[in-house]
Amino acid sequence: MKELLKRLWQEEEGQDLTEYALLLVLISLVAVAAMGALGSGISDAFSNAAANLTTATSTS
Secondary structure (H helix, E strand, O other): OHHHHHHHHHOOOOHHHHHHHHHHHHHHHHHHHHHHHHHHHHHHHHHHHHHHHHHHHHHO
C-alpha cells in the first residue's frame, strides 16, 4: 500500500490534462459572467433607444 501511494505521488501522468480542464472551467465561468453583464448592457441600450424614439415621435 505504501509503495502504491508513493508511486501515485511521484507520477505526473494526467497532471497536464487536469490543469487544462481546470483552466477551461475557469475561462468558461468568466465567459458566462461576462455574457450576463454584456446582455444586461445591450438590453439597457435598446430600451433607451426605444424610449428615445418613442419620445422623438410623440413630440414631432
